[in-house]
Amino acid sequence: MNGDERGTDRQQRFATLCETLRPDLLRFAFWLGRDRQLAEDVVQEALLRAWKSFDALAEEGKAKSWLLTIVRREFARSFERKRHELTDLDALVAAEADVLAAEDDAGLAEMREALFRLDDEYREPLMLQVMMGYSTQEIADQMGLQRGAVLTRLFRARAHLRQELGITSEPSS
Amino acid sequence: MMNCLEFRRHVGAEPTASGAEIDAHRAQCPACARYQDELRAMDALIGRALAVDAARLHKPDTAVALTEITARRPRWLALAASIVIGISVGLALWISLPRPSLAREVFDHVAHEPDAMSGTALVAPAELAGVLDPYGTRLRPGFGDVTYARRCIFEWRVVPHLVVQTPQGPVTVLLLRHRNVSEPVRLAEQGYVGVVLPAPRGSIAIVGQQKDLDGIARQIFEAVDWGN
Numbered sequence: 001m002n003g004d005e006r007g008t009d010r011q012q013r014f015a016t017l018c019e020t021l022r023p024d025l026l027r028f029a030f031w032l033g034r035d036r037q038l039a040e041d042v043v044q045e046a047l048l049r050a051w052k053s054f055d056a057l058a059e060e061g062k063a064k065s066w067l068l069t070i071v072r073r074e075f076a077r078s079f080e081r082k083r084h085e086l087t088d089l090d091a092l093v094a095a096e097a098d099v100l101a102a103e104d105d106a107g108l109a110e111m112r113e114a115l116f117r118l119d120d121e122y123r124e125p126l127m128l129q130v131m132m133g134y135s136t137q138e139i140a141d142q143m144g145l146q147r148g149a150v151l152t153r154l155f156r157a158r159a160h161l162r163q164e165l166g167i168t169s170e171p172s173s
Numbered sequence: 174m175m176n177c178l179e180f181r182r183h184v185g186a187e188p189t190a191s192g193a194e195i196d197a198h199r200a201q202c203p204a205c206a207r208y209q210d211e212l213r214a215m216d217a218l219i220g221r222a223l224a225v226d227a228a229r230l231h232k233p234d235t236a237v238a239l240t241e242i243t244a245r246r247p248r249w250l251a252l253a254a255s256i257v258i259g260i261s262v263g264l265a266l267w268i269s270l271p272r273p274s275l276a277r278e279v280f281d282h283v284a285h286e287p288d289a290m291s292g293t294a295l296v297a298p299a300e301l302a303g304v305l306d307p308y309g310t311r312l313r314p315g316f317g318d319v320t321y322a323r324r325c326i327f328e329w330r331v332v333p334h335l336v337v338q339t340p341q342g343p344v345t346v347l348l349l350r351h352r353n354v355s356e357p358v359r360l361a362e363q364g365y366v367g368v369v370l371p372a373p374r375g376s377i378a379i380v381g382q383q384k385d386l387d388g389i390a391r392q393i394f395e396a397v398d399w400g401n
Binding site: 022023024026027030031036039040098099100102105106107108110111112115126127129130131136150151152154155158159161162165166167 | 182185186187188211212215216218219220221222223224225226227229230303304307308309323324325326330331332350351
């Protein structure tokens, strides 16, 4: 394979990666930042960074985890850069109402809003576990935490959601 | 042996957890087993909630242009796609597995919260509104005194669970907007009787120990304003 062919192959592999994983990355970034425009920007920047360091991806089977890490870092950078003000949750919910809407399923829409209002430290591990299918150890690695801390956050995340949704807190016996 | 607190902390973080200790505790503690089942059901709801339509988040940009370069998927991606399809098919099959009957689900739910039937204090209007408002549901005056109002997980959905006092004793009412029935479904088990009636939005399950539940059910049914 000559240089041009290698370049084309690299582009093809990366483009396929984008096509396959971009929806998940967008969802991840959206729930991370609770802002559609921010999610777009973060994913765009993350993909550009990923393209530049694509050769560092040793095992393409780990591409999703690799890209999620880049999205997280890019989100942190973006957060520092823009110095987001403390967010008004009601305004955030209102701004993204059409994304959170679930026609004919009030319970689903309500769960979305409850997730939107969940603290970042609880929402992110929950997303990684439920949406991305990560194990608690993988979440710990991704977030730079001890596994015990992840377990605590996941437990509290669900407890908050149950409380927020008014779901009976404990079985009666 | 794992106690209830340890069990709940464990499954609260990992609802899909299993293993000898978990299974043993589940076998000896129905309340904890139910708790884990509820968490699993809630996780299914969380999964659906997180899976927002990416098209609503997405706009055409340079990354999309990159995708147009490709003409052929690499082998590893094809394999990954096969795995995803396999998981999806497996999930679909799992979801389509025969589920406990509606009657079983209703009775299990009522049996799971026995204390709900024994309360006599009226639920505060604000608390009741908190349970019903998200669904746009209202109770007309003929509904009766509500002594229990919670939102519970039922068949992977959050549903209002009420207990209303009638002259013949308390009855449990579940408002099942997600569950359509074409005709009344009658229930009878362990001294309880019940009926699930088709409603303007889904159905309504009414369970009690009264001999003449039909009259009570009709009165309750007519006193629910299902909203839009």
